[in-house]
Amino acid sequence: GIQVEQSPPDLILQEGANSTLRCNFSDSVNNLQWFHQNPWGQLINLFYIPSGTKQNGRLSATTVATERYSLLYISSSQTTDSGVYFCAVAYSGGYQKVTFGTGTKLQVIP
């Protein structure tokens, strides 16, 4: 099956700093989402971004499908950004079964 790798696995930021999270995937996809799992376990959909670039406030994401990677940018980080960020992809040849990456655990310290 499709492999999804995220980096870095762990990240500690000082409040106000910027960061880039990366998601590499092993095959063609037509569905890619970034999720934030907050400390209470709730998965929040950040972006649906199978290709191109999107921005939402301090967050933005870019997917280059032909090169099989996606990036999530967090600017001016806040303590509320802490949690785990997951990239999830669905294989183009399949029926939209989603495979999750292993996540990036982010801690933003004041």
Next chain:
Amino acid sequence: GAGVSQSPSNKVTEKGKDVELRCDPISGHTALYWYRQSLGQGLEFLIYFQGNSAPDKSGLPSDRFSAERTGGSVSTLTIQRTQQEDSAVYLCASRVQGPNNGYTFGSGTRLTVV
């Protein structure tokens, strides 16, 4: 409803008992998925429903796990003879079928087998 609803939010059960977890997807979402997340781990796919049928059950860990969906809406995940390794958060997601639609997750059911 406005979101994906799961119940119960927390369940503590004794080893060997059966449990039922419920997922009520967003109205009109034909695709429904169950995932499991063990403590500190990523999300593990369990089963996918399209309407009432389950074309992919490959993620169910053993024959103690089963799921059904009725009326193209509510789904129930049943775990028989629970074991301690079944302890996890069970997450349900739904989406409108089609390649250009994202997933919405419920808040999950935290299952603890003691």
